[in-house]
Every structure is written in structure tokens, then in C-alpha cells.
Amino acid sequence: MTDTKFPPENNLPAGYEPPKVWTWEPGNGGQFASVNRPIAGSTQEKERPVGRHPLQLYSLGTPNGVKVTIMLEELLAAGHAGAEYDAWLINIGKGDQFGSGFVEVNPNSKIPALMDHQPKDGGAPLRVFESGSILVYLAEKFGAFLPTDPRARTEAMNWLFWQMGSAPFLGGGFGHFYAYAPMKIQYAIDRYAMEVKRQMDVLDRHLAEHEYMAGSEYSIADMAIWPWYGRLAMKDAYNDAGDFLSVDEYRHVQRWTKQIGERSGVKRGSMVNRTSGDPSTQLHERHDASDFDTKTQDKIAKA
Known part of the structure; x- marks a missing residue:
């Protein structure tokens, strides 16, 4: 029987019809096919390294x-x-x-x-x-970076959990279909672009009235949100996504992004375990504070 609501010829790829029971095939997942799979657990015996710090x-x-x-x-x-x-x-x-x-x-x-x-x-x-x-x-x-005042603490937790629930729409949704999927699907891109712009507007309206996410105090809420939405605001996510989403129009997010990005802890933390971008900002592993001066990847290459 022909599906009149979702005719197969309109599907992507054309003619695709979902089977009664989905089965995994090694080629599923586009560029992530080599690591994606529908089961949990280890695939290899590999000892976990342990350094000298607690x-x-x-x-x-x-x-x-x-x-x-x-x-x-x-x-x-x-x-x-x-x-x-x-x-x-x-x-x-x-x-x-x-x-x-x-x-x-x-x-x-x-x-x-x-x-x-x-x-x-x-x-x-x-x-x-x-x-x-x-x-x-x-x-x-x-005992740091989480307010002790019950109201401010609750606000920090509100925004922390907002980020945990919202970012999958940005990364796994918009980012995946805009930058990583093996084909451009307008419906998917439109759906997630709309949601990400709504999220940016949520942030912009809040930051218009508050210096930080929890109010006047820098907290783990800022640390959680900045790597996702600050990176997008800086046009450093998903190729040209910043222009595509017109991120410059969120001026309060832009103010907050710059303010957070100027902190020394943020600058250093953003380098750790990084393997892409400017080699001078990559610190593949960090085992001592001196590693920032002696073991960034550009210095290793020149050694």
C-alpha cells in the first residue's frame, strides 16, 4: 500500500522506506561510521594510564x-x-x-x-x-564556582542543566546535519537552525540583564555554556555556521563571550587535549602547569 502522507519518492534518499525493524550496518553513520555502533561496552583491552596527580x-x-x-x-x-x-x-x-x-x-x-x-x-x-x-x-x-546562596545556586544549576539539555540540538542536531552528514537535508538543517537560533535568543535575553549566567557571579554554568555557544558566537564552530546563523546579532552573547574568553583559566583550559586548529594552541596532554610553555605541539615539532 502506498504511503500517501510520506510518499517514498519524496524521501531522502528518494525511495527510502523505513523497515519494520531497524538493523545496524557497518556503513551507517557517515564519517563516524568507523566508531558508531548500537551497543555499549569495550571493544579492546587497553589499560588506562594514571599520572602522579589525584x-x-x-x-x-x-x-x-x-x-x-x-x-x-x-x-x-x-x-x-x-x-x-x-x-x-x-x-x-x-x-x-x-x-x-x-x-x-x-x-x-x-x-x-x-x-x-x-x-x-x-x-x-x-x-x-x-x-x-x-x-x-x-x-x-x-567549594568554588558554585554560589552558596540558595537562589544564586539554583540559578547556576538551572543554566547548567539547560546547557546539558540544549547542546545536543546544537551539536548532534544542527552541527551534524550542517557540517557532517553525508548529504544536505534541508528539512533537518532548517529544523535545527531554528532551534539553535531560539537558544541563542534565550541566552541573549538573559545576558541583557545579567553579567553572568547565574547573575553577578561567574560559575560552572558559564563554564558549561561558553565552549558550546561562545564558540558558535566566535564563528569557530561547524565551518561557516556563525555567518549562516547570523550570530553577530546576539550582542549580549557577544559581550559575554568576549568577557569569558579573556580569562586566563579559560584560555589555558581551551588548549588542553586539543588536536585541531592552530598548533600553538594545542596541548595534546597536560601533566604539569609547565606543559603550556614547553609542550604545545608547535614547540614539540620544532624540538
Whole structure:
């Protein structure tokens, strides 16, 4: 029987009809086909490295990874010496996230993941996964960047969870279909472009009346949102997406983006586990504060 509501000839690709039961084929997923799969668990035995600091981060310099390295660098800049950390590179393009050691830290096989070898309760090493959970964990461990006033704290948490729920529309939705999908699908691009512009307007209206996301106090909410929406505002995401989405019109987001981007902790945190862009701003792994001066990739290349 012909589907009159969704005639197959109008589908993309033309003639496609969803089967009664979906089955996975290795070619599914476009450029991510080599690492995408519909099951969890490890695919290889690979020991997880452990450095000399209590905090061991396993990550990549994506927006979700940058949230955590910004937080750690901000903690160190604020004088919290216990926040010293090792940041190990997890190359998701090569499937490092499916190594057995990493899966022990994050059964969901996503970066970032953190092991705290000196948790506050003095017990066994504690794993923390999901970027928002890591931010809250570190804020509570060190008593920093999360307001203590109940109203301001609630506002920070509101915006942290807003980001966690909204960013998939930006990255997995708009970013995927605009920059990574194997074909341009107008419906998908229009759908997610509209939503991302709505989200940018939400931020712009809020930042018109507040210096930071939680009010007058810089917090983990700013650290969570800036790598996603600040990067978009700087036209540093998904090829020419900044122009496509007319990000210059969000002037309050632009003000906030520049203000956050000038912080030393943000600058340093944005370099860690980064593997693309200007080589002088790439620090594939971070094991000591001196690495920023001695081990950026351009200096290694010239050594």
C-alpha cells in the first residue's frame, strides 16, 4: 500500500522506506561510521594510564571536554593547589573511548571522564562521568564556582542543566546535519537552525540583564555554556555556521563571550587535549602547569 502522507519518492534518499525493524550496518553513520555502533561496552583491552596527580582526566578538546579543563584551570588560578591534574588524550576518532580502561570510568564511552584518587571521604578512587556531573563534583569538592546562596545556586544549576539539555540540538542536531552528514537535508538543517537560533535568543535575553549566567557571579554554568555557544558566537564552530546563523546579532552573547574568553583559566583550559586548529594552541596532554610553555605541539615539532 502506498504511503500517501510520506510518499517514498519524496524521501531522502528518494525511495527510502523505513523497515519494520531497524538493523545496524557497518556503513551507517557517515564519517563516524568507523566508531558508531548500537551497543555499549569495550571493544579492546587497553589499560588506562594514571599520572602522579589525584585528579586524572580522560578527555578530548571538544566543547564537553573543554568545560572540565576550564574548570580545573580556573580552580588552579584561584589557588586550589589540590586541583592539579593529568589530562590524557582520548582520541574518539580512533575509538579510544572503547578501550576497557576507559569504559571502566565511563560505561557510556563518552568523554570527558574523571577519576579522583583522593576523594573527600578518603575511600577508594571515585569515578565521575558526564561533563555536568564533573563540574558539580569539582565545585563541591573545592567549594568554588558554585554560589552558596540558595537562589544564586539554583540559578547556576538551572543554566547548567539547560546547557546539558540544549547542546545536543546544537551539536548532534544542527552541527551534524550542517557540517557532517553525508548529504544536505534541508528539512533537518532548517529544523535545527531554528532551534539553535531560539537558544541563542534565550541566552541573549538573559545576558541583557545579567553579567553572568547565574547573575553577578561567574560559575560552572558559564563554564558549561561558553565552549558550546561562545564558540558558535566566535564563528569557530561547524565551518561557516556563525555567518549562516547570523550570530553577530546576539550582542549580549557577544559581550559575554568576549568577557569569558579573556580569562586566563579559560584560555589555558581551551588548549588542553586539543588536536585541531592552530598548533600553538594545542596541548595534546597536560601533566604539569609547565606543559603550556614547553609542550604545545608547535614547540614539540620544532624540538
